[in-house]
Amino acid sequence: MVLCADEPLPLDSGARIGPVEVAYHTYGTLNADRSNAVLVCHALTGDQYAVLPHPVTGKPGWWANLIGPGKVVDTDAYFVICANVLGGCMGTTGPKSENPATGRPYMLDFPVITIGDMVRLHVRLLDHLGIDRVFAAIGGSMGGMQVLQLASAFPERVFCALPIAACARYSAQNIAFDEVGRQAIMADPEWCGGEYLLEDRVPHKGLAVARMAAHITYLSEAALTRKFGRKLQAREKIGFGFDADFEVESYLRHQGSTFVERFDANSYLYITRAMDYFDLPGEHGGNLANAFRGTPVKFCVISFTSDWLFPTRDSQAIVRALNAAAASVSFVEVQSDKGHDAFLLDEPELHDTIRGFLDGMADRAGLDLSREAR
Amino acid sequence: MVLCADEPLPLDSGARIGPVEVAYHTYGTLNADRSNAVLVCHALTGDQYAVLPHPVTGKPGWWANLIGPGKVVDTDAYFVICANVLGGCMGTTGPKSENPATGRPYMLDFPVITIGDMVRLHVRLLDHLGIDRVFAAIGGSMGGMQVLQLASAFPERVFCALPIAACARYSAQNIAFDEVGRQAIMADPEWCGGEYLLEDRVPHKGLAVARMAAHITYLSEAALTRKFGRKLQAREKIGFGFDADFEVESYLRHQGSTFVERFDANSYLYITRAMDYFDLPGEHGGNLANAFRGTPVKFCVISFTSDWLFPTRDSQAIVRALNAAAASVSFVEVQSDKGHDAFLLDEPELHDTIRGFLDGMADRAGLDLSREAR
Numbered sequence: 001m002v003l004c005a006d007e008p009l010p011l012d013s014g015a016r017i018g019p020v021e022v023a024y025h026t027y028g029t030l031n032a033d034r035s036n037a038v039l040v041c042h043a044l045t046g047d048q049y050a051v052l053p054h055p056v057t058g059k060p061g062w063w064a065n066l067i068g069p070g071k072v073v074d075t076d077a078y079f080v081i082c083a084n085v086l087g088g089c090m091g092t093t094g095p096k097s098e099n100p101a102t103g104r105p106y107m108l109d110f111p112v113i114t115i116g117d118m119v120r121l122h123v124r125l126l127d128h129l130g131i132d133r134v135f136a137a138i139g140g141s142m143g144g145m146q147v148l149q150l151a152s153a154f155p156e157r158v159f160c161a162l163p164i165a166a167c168a169r170y171s172a173q174n175i176a177f178d179e180v181g182r183q184a185i186m187a188d189p190e191w192c193g194g195e196y197l198l199e200d201r202v203p204h205k206g207l208a209v210a211r212m213a214a215h216i217t218y219l220s221e222a223a224l225t226r227k228f229g230r231k232l233q234a235r236e237k238i239g240f241g242f243d244a245d246f247e248v249e250s251y252l253r254h255q256g257s258t259f260v261e262r263f264d265a266n267s268y269l270y271i272t273r274a275m276d277y278f279d280l281p282g283e284h285g286g287n288l289a290n291a292f293r294g295t296p297v298k299f300c301v302i303s304f305t306s307d308w309l310f311p312t313r314d315s316q317a318i319v320r321a322l323n324a325a326a327a328s329v330s331f332v333e334v335q336s337d338k339g340h341d342a343f344l345l346d347e348p349e350l351h352d353t354i355r356g357f358l359d360g361m362a363d364r365a366g367l368d369l370s371r372e373a374r
Numbered sequence: 375m376v377l378c379a380d381e382p383l384p385l386d387s388g389a390r391i392g393p394v395e396v397a398y399h400t401y402g403t404l405n406a407d408r409s410n411a412v413l414v415c416h417a418l419t420g421d422q423y424a425v426l427p428h429p430v431t432g433k434p435g436w437w438a439n440l441i442g443p444g445k446v447v448d449t450d451a452y453f454v455i456c457a458n459v460l461g462g463c464m465g466t467t468g469p470k471s472e473n474p475a476t477g478r479p480y481m482l483d484f485p486v487i488t489i490g491d492m493v494r495l496h497v498r499l500l501d502h503l504g505i506d507r508v509f510a511a512i513g514g515s516m517g518g519m520q521v522l523q524l525a526s527a528f529p530e531r532v533f534c535a536l537p538i539a540a541c542a543r544y545s546a547q548n549i550a551f552d553e554v555g556r557q558a559i560m561a562d563p564e565w566c567g568g569e570y571l572l573e574d575r576v577p578h579k580g581l582a583v584a585r586m587a588a589h590i591t592y593l594s595e596a597a598l599t600r601k602f603g604r605k606l607q608a609r610e611k612i613g614f615g616f617d618a619d620f621e622v623e624s625y626l627r628h629q630g631s632t633f634v635e636r637f638d639a640n641s642y643l644y645i646t647r648a649m650d651y652f653d654l655p656g657e658h659g660g661n662l663a664n665a666f667r668g669t670p671v672k673f674c675v676i677s678f679t680s681d682w683l684f685p686t687r688d689s690q691a692i693v694r695a696l697n698a699a700a701a702s703v704s705f706v707e708v709q710s711d712k713g714h715d716a717f718l719l720d721e722p723e724l725h726d727t728i729r730g731f732l733d734g735m736a737d738r739a740g741l742d743l744s745r746e747a748r
Contacts, residue, residue: 013614112614172598172622179623180587187579189563205561213554213587224546238651240387240486248546249553277612
């Protein structure tokens with residue numbers, strides 16, 4: 001579904017953008033008192049296809065293992081909402097959308113946006129759906145940043161929040177990796193100074209290199225070693241050449257080449273920039289606790305032992321701040337050697353943690369999840 | 375100085391290359407019994423300018439803090455040799471050298487080489503210099519791999535060996551990062567299928583992206599955070615654009631753009647490939663100890679706590695194998711938060727370790743380092 005809002009959205013940059021469209025999916029049924037909504041926030045290259053197969057790749061939704069009837073986020077009980085972020089390329093207004101001022105795609109005329117802007121747009125979606133408060137907001141990586149931003153800026157709109165494998169302040173190393181990706185895209189002459197859509201060209205190679213570099217950061221060294229090690233790709237001996245000798249090379253090349261079919265290069269620039277700018281303590285006088293003073297939101301913060309992109313210490317900083325703000329918070333560091341991507345995988349400890357927290361919170365919220373209530 | 379050898383060098387691939395030139399520098403004086411030589415092996419983007427200022431950048435030699443009169447590697451005592459590796463671009467035969475078969479640069483006609491090939495060429499240089507056995511071989515990163523390969527393949531040519539921040543088997547993650555760099559170079563249309571020299575073009579952008587991605591792996595997250603954090607570049611506020619807002623971005627861009635002035639893109643392809651192929655246990659039936667059985671070489675293995683490119687466990691694997699081979703080995707994990715690049719920096723614990731080991735080994739070798747002996 002697509003929400004079309006005529007009223008311009010004010011942005012952190014001071015610019016305004018409008019009209020704005022939000023592409024979203026819902027699963028399950030909103031109950032009578034509109035109290036069983038779960039907002040699912042997607043990561044950098046995710047989209048609203050959290051459950052349904054992706055229309056380009058045909059692959060199952062990115063969180064189809066977690067969300068569905070009888071699953072951890074049970075669509076027999078909850079009304080699940082997942083929307084493409086502002087700046088995205090799957091239907092929500094982004095750089096490839098038409099700029100009403102020019103009649104051509106925004107491209108680099110799209111305003112630079114923030115995680116805060118993404119969240120404000122999704123609050124508009126909640127308004128449109130008539131949901132005053134979601135029962136839970138959940139997301140991993142950039143999705144977790146949105147969860148934190150939502151809980152901080154709109155504490156009355158969330159009962160409980162699950163930021164997973166996220167951070168409250170984007171690190172120098174993470175900015176550095178984003179910058180490499182952007183430079184790879186902008187180095188591709190097919191990028192055409194951002195105007196490739198007008199030229200009917202696509203910076204495939206640059207975007208693929210960006211994806212390859214980023215993809216390494218999503219995995220742990222242990223996972224790469226277990227999965228690939230030094231295994232050779234369909235050959236007995238090294239080939240003494242620059243073809244993909246090693247499985248890990250052909251895996252990365254595959255990741256790069258399939259990504260470009262489903263993602264817009266300018267969206268990649270804008271969304272990574274939004275992450276670079278994410279600095280919740282910076283927005284609150286340098287003290288993250290100030291972002292959550294007096295918050296009624298109940299938090300469950302989750303990290304993974306082998307995540308080096310958003311390591312456990314990033315989650316610990318969130319937990320410390322929530323404690324300093326006297327917020328209700330539980331924290332689980334999931335043992336996993338799968339790296340940052342563990343949040344997308346079928347990790348039993350992750351799923352048990354989410355299920356337990358949601359069940360407990362549903363009790364605490366007095367949520368009637370019976371079929372009759374819907 | 376340049377050694378020109380007419381006899382072709384046999385390569386691990388089965389190919390032969392010749393004639394071969396080796397560009398090298400020496401410092402200090404070889405003593406009468408030719409027993410005070412120290413072979414210094416350089417890393418991926420290093421060269422023979424370990425001490426003298428680099429002719430392109432004008433910057434001090436990459437190990438000028440370590441090597442010199444009265445320094446840790448004391449050129450008043452030792453005869454220091456540092457040669458550009460095979461495949462390099464600073465005078466030793468590499469892809470930009472003239473291919474005698476065609477009269478034009480080798481470019482992609484250059485054979486794919488290995489660390490073993492690099493080492494065999496440097497042993498030829500030792501032959502030329504009349505040095506049967508170097509007192510010490512020392513190197514960091516790929517330099518450390520060469521040290522290990524030399525000690526394994528030519529144990530009679532080395533008295534003691536110092537592999538620093540190195541590994542005996544290149545990991546899947548490291549292959550992955552190399553592959554990203556190569557894809558970035560080959561994605562640049564200025565690379566011209568490897569024949570940019572003929573077209574008078576240079577794949578600046580691709581090589582810069584490769585360098586930027588690699589450079590992140592040379593630093594620790596702690597070092598990036600301490601050095602840059604989220605500090606802004608010559609501005610008070612974020613710029614809501616794609617210029618370098620953050621210092622870490624302009625630092626990386628600078629690293630990329632200065633690198634392309636001094637390095638050949640095809641050399642980058644060949645040398646990273648040589649590293650990918652480095653698998654000393656693989657050469658010895660899967661057991662690294664077999665690479666060192668009965669070795670007379672005395673080892674000092676050094677790693678850094680914050681090095682995530684060649685982490686301490688890589689050095690520990692070397693030490694375990696040396697122990698299993700009953701070799702003489704000491705191991706120091708240097709406390710440093712500077713990451714892989716610590717081996718190039720003025721790290722007191724590193725310098726003390728090297729000095730202590732060399733002094734002890736000089737005693738053990740009965741090396742007369744007095745002025746009169748030279």
